[in-house]
Amino acid sequence: MRKAMMFGLLAVGLAGCGSGGDTAADAGAGDKGGSTAAAKATPDEVPDSKFDARLYSVAEAMDMSVFGLKFDMTIDEVRAVLTEQGFAIPSDYADRGDPRVRGRSLDLGLGPRADKSPGTRQEMNYNWFRMPDGVDIETPSHLRPRNTETIAPWFYVDANGVQRLFSVHYRRGFDPSVDPRAYAATLEKRLGEPSKANRKPGNVMAFYYVQAPVPKGYEADVDDRETFEMDRQHPIKASRSYCLSEMRRDVAREPSRECAAVFAGDAAGQRLFSALNARRKGHPFSQVLEFQVLESGMRLEFRAEWLPEVIQSAQSEQRLRAEIAARKARASQPAAAPEGL
Numbered sequence: 001m002r003k004a005m006m007f008g009l010l011a012v013g014l015a016g017c018g019s020g021g022d023t024a025a026d027a028g029a030g031d032k033g034g035s036t037a038a039a040k041a042t043p044d045e046v047p048d049s050k051f052d053a054r055l056y057s058v059a060e061a062m063d064m065s066v067f068g069l070k071f072d073m074t075i076d077e078v079r080a081v082l083t084e085q086g087f088a089i090p091s092d093y094a095d096r097g098d099p100r101v102r103g104r105s106l107d108l109g110l111g112p113r114a115d116k117s118p119g120t121r122q123e124m125n126y127n128w129f130r131m132p133d134g135v136d137i138e139t140p141s142h143l144r145p146r147n148t149e150t151i152a153p154w155f156y157v158d159a160n161g162v163q164r165l166f167s168v169h170y171r172r173g174f175d176p177s178v179d180p181r182a183y184a185a186t187l188e189k190r191l192g193e194p195s196k197a198n199r200k201p202g203n204v205m206a207f208y209y210v211q212a213p214v215p216k217g218y219e220a221d222v223d224d225r226e227t228f229e230m231d232r233q234h235p236i237k238a239s240r241s242y243c244l245s246e247m248r249r250d251v252a253r254e255p256s257r258e259c260a261a262v263f264a265g266d267a268a269g270q271r272l273f274s275a276l277n278a279r280r281k282g283h284p285f286s287q288v289l290e291f292q293v294l295e296s297g298m299r300l301e302f303r304a305e306w307l308p309e310v311i312q313s314a315q316s317e318q319r320l321r322a323e324i325a326a327r328k329a330r331a332s333q334p335a336a337a338p339e340g341l
């Protein structure tokens with residue numbers, strides 16, 4: 001129904017939200033993101049749907065930025081932008097941090113100790129801090145002001161082994177001069193129209209969802225989504241992973257009509273579409289942005305979970321195809337019964 005109307009940069013500026021001149025963030029930096037093959041292949045339109053809501057295309061989502069950070073930026077690009085924005089890590093933070101965090105972090109200046117195979121997601125991280133004027137970055141945690149800002153960039157390993165940004169978590173507390181209701185209203189205006197919002201006194205939540213058109217080879221099924229299920233992609237009759245699993249189950253059987261169409265279709269588009277339908281720990285991968293404003297403070301999460309998911313999907317397909325080929329080879333070999341049976 002309501003289509004996305006803009007396809008340019010959505011720079012997420014959080015400056016001046018609320019009252020009392022309390023600054024939440026500054027406008028974003030320029031486009032510094034390094035595109036991967038998955039990013040270049042993203043659909044640039046939002047399909048017609050049953051939802052009367054502002055939904056975003058993958059291309060729009062890839063153009064969004066938070067504090068100048070864009071999806072698929074490299075570690076060096078992220079470090080430069082955060083430093084320019086006034087964020088920093090205390091000098092002894094890595095030494096006093098939990099060693100389990102260091103062991104699972106990628107190497108944003110914290111030491112490379114994690115798996116670097118393509119598709120790997122960073123599981124744990126440190127926060128960067130932006131202190132109020134006049135407060136030293138080395139201030140102990142128990143003495144930091146309430147309105148200290150924290151931001152955590154999260155990386156994945158792309159198909160070429162390069163670590164790139166796929167998620168940003170931002171937090172800050174409010175001091176007494178901030179009116180949370182005014183802050184939430186201003187924040188929504190700056191971020192753009194959400195796909196869904198829950199506005200309650202003292203608790204405002206907003207969600208931004210991505211919808212992609214059904215790719216070539218996938219056959220659309222009856223759209224039985226409820227009106228609140230805008231985080232789901234359009235139902236299809238057969239997915240790529242389902243068809244490969246069916247082929248592995250019986251390698252001698254010819255693919256069904258639906259699966260033959262799938263295999264003849266757009267493989268990259270199909271993996272992206274299925275990745276947008278995936279979930280992890282309850283989080284829908286189609287959700288690109290979420291914020292919550294409470295009386296005590298606010299949080300914002302900016303995610304492109306589909307980026308590592310597409311890579312992992314391609315790897316899973318390679319393993320399945322290798323297993324299918326092995327089963328076909330085994331089935332073609334003569335199997336003589338034991339002598340004397």
